[in-house]
Amino acid sequence: MEFIQPLFLWGIGAVVIPVVIHFWHQKRGKTLAWAATRWLQEKNQQQQRGIKLDNLLLLLLRCLVVMLLALILSQPILTGLTKPVAVAKIHLVQPEKVVVDNYRFELEEAIRKGEAVYWINAATEATGHPAQLPDQRTFNLDVLQSSINTVSEKPSEIHLYVLNNQQLANVPFIRVPAQFTLHTMVDSASRPLRPYLKLPGSGNVFVNVSNQLVSSSALSKGVRFQDFPAHSGRLKALVDFHDKTEQQTVLAALKALSDVYALGIQIDVKKEQKTGYDWVLTDQDVVAPTSKTLYVVSGKLSLPRVPNVVYWEEKLTPQTAERVRTGQLPEQLGELLIRHFNLKPNPFPLSQAQLNTLFVPTGERRENQPENLRNGLLLVFVGLIGLERWMALRQNA
Template sequence: MEFLQPVLLWGIGAVSIPIVIHFWHQKKGRTLAWAATRWLQEKDQPPQRGVKLEDLLLLVIRCLLHVLLAVLLSQPVVNWFAKPSVVPKVHLVQPEKRVIDNFRFELEEAIKKSEAIYWINASTALAKTPNELPEEQVFNSTQLQSSINKLAADRSELQLYLMNNQQLADLPFIRIPASYKLHTFIDSVNKPKKNYLKLTSGQNVFINPTNQLVNRPVLEPINQFQTTPAHVGAITVLVNYQNKTEEKTVLAAIQALSEVYSLNLSVDTQTNSTRNYDWILTDQEVNKPLATTLYIVSGKLKIPTTSNVIYTEERLSPKTAEMVGSGQLPEWLGAMLIWHFKLNLEVLPLSQDELKALFVTVPLSDRKQPESFRTWMLLAFIGLVGMERWVALTKNT
């Protein structure tokens, strides 16, 4: 037997209360004057020694009531006759050939045991065989969280197969059931190709081997780039603040960033419904963020639900933000732009401590408890209450 609230078992000590009251009640007898007593002869009786128990049945019932109440409040769980439940394993795999090749043995063993294998994508598709990758192979941490949420409803043990890199940390944390196992590997052979931006002037913006953002007409042959740029054309920016002082500060930082790196930025200060913005800087709440837009919201202390919405607690003005007063705002905005378009020179793996901090375990709904045992205990408690009242009234106690 297990107890969900074992600390309440200390309430069993309250069984001493009816015992003390019982003996105290016996000592509080009083003499009643009755006229016929004068005709009775007084008889010497030997004094009684020791403790005389009266109404023993009533005392036992009251003690049982205290014990039963304490056990009920501690929420007992009885699984004497229940068979141990078998927790099924569900395998969640990143749709990447290198992941499949690295964990082929584990996945083949799962297939032999008829365990379910799912791809981590928008549809969380069931994998018939790991050798055939799905058509939808786009992977990010948001899709990982969505796939976990879809499968966490079943009481199963999740087995995650992922490539360990900073792409996992796009979200501040990933909620996962308490029963899970993480399988990750670091690809030190095949380095990912870098992203770059192609502006309207024909210039290419990328990170060079010295980890600097540069603007060149031709991509450097020493680097391996993606076949298509991450963005083509001018970067459309919306700077819309209710605080006009903050708006002027941000506009100045955007202009400095554009001049230093020769970026082709098209900036609006009023929303144009005909344009799709790549970058929005504002102090107003974002209700329905677009997945392809980078949002920087100042003056809001919130935990982001999507990776492309960045909240800054401080307002971006010289009096409220230290990085504005020190002149670091353009540099910080440039870092946000690099991060959004994934222009980083190298995708570094996460450490074990970072992985543990990233995956936050949350309990599922409480396991099903055998309520029949508690029901019988409750009925017994009600029956004892009725019996105690009947015995007490019968004996006029």
């Protein structure tokens, strides 16, 4: 037997209360004068000393009520009455050749044992041949969380195989099942050159050695950059919301971001047909997204089919979004911009402490334990209370 709230078992110690009250009640007896006592002979009078256990059954009944109450509050669970839940072992793999090559033995062994292996992509495809990478290899943290949620619909033990880099730190946390094992690796062989933006007025916008977004007329000497910028010319953004409060909030955040980093973003609140936008922030569905445009859609929960469409479930107002209330919206928009242009392609790996903080296990719900047990104990408790009251009134105790 297990207890959900075992601390309440200390309440059993309260059984001393009815015992003390019982003996105290007996000790408070009063001597009543009765005329016939003068006819009794003194030799027949007996002096009683010590403790006399009157109404013993009633005392035991009251003690049992206290003990049963403590037992009910501790929420007992009879583990022997429930069947163990079958837990499937599932392997989630980032669709990268370096990851598959590094964990080839583990994945082939899992397939040999009949365990499920899935790619981490929008479709969460199952595979029996890890060496054959899928056509859809888009990987971001939204896709990662979606794949974990998909395979976690049933009780499962998940093994996750991903590259360890700062891309994982773009979200505050990732929810995983309680039975979870993380396998990470650092791709030390790949050292791509960093992209940068060439914007009029602000010069070059890039991520420096300290992994900070900066704008400068000259590129940092401590970082190797690509020969040509990832984007040249002015950044153009469209802010189109039905909710005017939300639109004003996003406009203020976007202007703050543009001012801090001297981005000089051109912001439109009404779509111009001949203008190609680099950034679209809206609360409307994206019908035909273009690959070079970053879309941020608020107030909708949907699975991203392409990496440049980001969905935020909450509406971006101070009343509905924590990121707005805490003033983090400009910073998070900046992170999306960095990710969209891949300004940090090869960041440093996360430490073990950072990984432990990032992946948050969610407590699995217990199987519904015999509610009949708790209901039965409650019925017995009510019955004992009724019996105790009946006996107490009958014996005037």
